[in-house]
Amino acid sequence: MLTAEQAYTLESISETELNDLCASASNLRESHWGDIVTYSRKVFIPLTNMCRDTCKYCTFVKTPESGEANLMTPDDVLATARAGDNLGCKEALFSLGERPEKRYRLAKDLLAAQGHDSTVSYLYAMAELVMQRSQLVPHINAGALTENELRFLRPVAGSMGMMLETNSPRLMQPGQAHHACPDKQPKRRMATLEAAGKLDIPFTTGLLIGIGETWQERVDSLIAINQCHQQYGHIQEVIIQNFRAKEGTDMAGAIEPSQQDMLKTLAVARLILDPSISLQAPPNLEQDYARYLDAGINDWGGISPVTRDFINPERAWPQIETLRKQCQAQQLTLQERLTVYPSYLKSGARYLAENVNQRMQLIASSSGLAAHQCF
Numbered sequence: 465m466l467t468a469e470q471a472y473t474l475e476s477i478s479e480t481e482l483n484d485l486c487a488s489a490s491n492l493r494e495s496h497w498g499d500i501v502t503y504s505r506k507v508f509i510p511l512t513n514m515c516r517d518t519c520k521y522c523t524f525v526k527t528p529e530s531g532e533a534n535l536m537t538p539d540d541v542l543a544t545a546r547a548g549d550n551l552g553c554k555e556a557l558f559s560l561g562e563r564p565e566k567r568y569r570l571a572k573d574l575l576a577a578q579g580h581d582s583t584v585s586y587l588y589a590m591a592e593l594v595m596q597r598s599q600l601v602p603h604i605n606a607g608a609l610t611e612n613e614l615r616f617l618r619p620v621a622g623s624m625g626m627m628l629e630t631n632s633p634r635l636m637q638p639g640q641a642h643h644a645c646p647d648k649q650p651k652r653r654m655a656t657l658e659a660a661g662k663l664d665i666p667f668t669t670g671l672l673i674g675i676g677e678t679w680q681e682r683v684d685s686l687i688a689i690n691q692c693h694q695q696y697g698h699i700q701e702v703i704i705q706n707f708r709a710k711e712g713t714d715m716a717g718a719i720e721p722s723q724q725d726m727l728k729t730l731a732v733a734r735l736i737l738d739p740s741i742s743l744q745a746p747p748n749l750e751q752d753y754a755r756y757l758d759a760g761i762n763d764w765g766g767i768s769p770v771t772r773d774f775i776n777p778e779r780a781w782p783q784i785e786t787l788r789k790q791c792q793a794q795q796l797t798l799q800e801r802l803t804v805y806p807s808y809l810k811s812g813a814r815y816l817a818e819n820v821n822q823r824m825q826l827i828a829s830s831s832g833l834a835a836h837q838c839f
């Protein structure tokens with residue numbers, strides 16, 4: 465395990481030192497996860513691309529003036545879920561803008577046309593629809609939520625998530641990535657993580673790296689996530705996602721993190737976090753993603769045979785078979801998983817609403833995934 469002070473000293477390290485760090489990280493991965501590397505077969509449901517925030521790196525978000533703003537209808541949602549069903553997907557990833565009804569008339573009107581007055585209320589209805597009318601189980605990634613909202617959504621989701629992004633309030637200042645984004649206030653993000661902990665919701669969080677944070681702030685963010693997990697035990701996975709510069713955004717010209725930086729951050733994350741927390745990095749945001757395995761990751765996150773990554777639409781998913789070969793080349797076995805990790809599924813009564821628990825147990829046994837879930 466690495467302390468904050470030890471991690472601070474790793475800001476600039478030599479290639480040899482990076483290799484040593486990666487070796488420690490992959491040893492730790494092996495001691496907890498063995499040779500299994502997982503992914504979740506999913507469809508992406510971008511329920512709305514309107515958002516009251518304006519993160520300077522985001523192209524997912526669209527304003528009503530652009531003519532591209534939308535709210536998916538129940539038919540859109542079901543069509544995507546059914547396409548996923550047909551291709552063996554098990555997860556419906558709801559990822560969406562935050563509270564657009566507080567900013568845009570159009571969002572209010574489109575929600576009202578569906579009989580709802582808030583995005584969260586409509587999200588509940590659409591996640592319930594997916595539960596009732598498809599085989600998929602929702603994972604909800606709707607940003608910062610209150611304890612009441614999390615409690616409300618719990619019966620229609622297997623797991624939920626929200627990237628902390630960073631716990632640096634400095635990035636809220638004018639000119640920085642999160643300026644004028646009320647939902648990216650580190651205090652609100654940490655409060656969401658804690659509320660999810662109080663409610664025993666299997667939770668995903670993580671960092672977006674390269675958005676203007678310092679190395680020390682990055683380490684502090686990992687420590688904050690780990691402390692929250694030590695208190696509540698609910699963080700099932702941590703994602704380290706590399707910022708990709710997108711045309712048309714304020715950060716179009718910002719420098720993207722190098723592969724070395726990703727490897728170093730992944731290894732440090734592995735060594736700071738409780739080893740039972742799954743460490744995930746997306747394979748579609750880096751050419752030579754197989755090297756992440758050297759840095760101690762044990763999960764690739766959601767991969768879709770149906771939908772693109774709506775947050776990084778220009779970055780195609782690798783083929784699952786290619787991913788399998790890349791793992792094999794390093795004596796690792798690629799294994800499909802569900803949106804809820806095995807250890808949370810085992811103690812399902814605590815971590816899942818009763819109806820969701822029953823559903824997950826059924827999917828696990830009928831798909832044969834339970835048999836492998838011994839870690």
Ligand SMILES: O=c1nc2n(C[C@H](O)[C@H](O)[C@H](O)CO)c3cc(O)ccc3cc-2c(=O)[nH]1
Pocket residue numbers: 504506508555557603604605623624625626627668669701703744764765766767773774775776802803804
């Ligand atoms: O396709 C994506 N999936 C993202 N996922 C989903 C992830 O790939 C998987 O669906 C989860 O690992 C399921 O456990 C997120 C989930 C969260 O809870 C929080 C953030 C993300 C971010 C992304 C993302 O940028 N792109």
Ligand SMILES: C[C@H]1O[C@@H](n2cnc3c(N)ncnc32)[C@H](O)[C@@H]1O
Pocket residue numbers: 521522523559605626627629671672705706707708709710775776
């Ligand atoms: C769903 C998650 O996608 C991430 N996200 C948003 N924009 C970008 C980008 N330009 N590059 C990489 N990741 C991004 C954020 O971390 C968000 O929380």
Ligand code: MET
Pocket residue numbers: 515524559560561562605606607608626627775
């Ligand atoms: C589409 S971005 C992911 C969900 C949420 N808006 C967030 O930034 O956390």
Ligand code: SF4
Pocket residue numbers: 515516517518519522523524525560561562607647
């Ligand atoms: S990253 Fe999420 S919160 Fe930020 S603008 Fe995009 S949709 Fe909104």
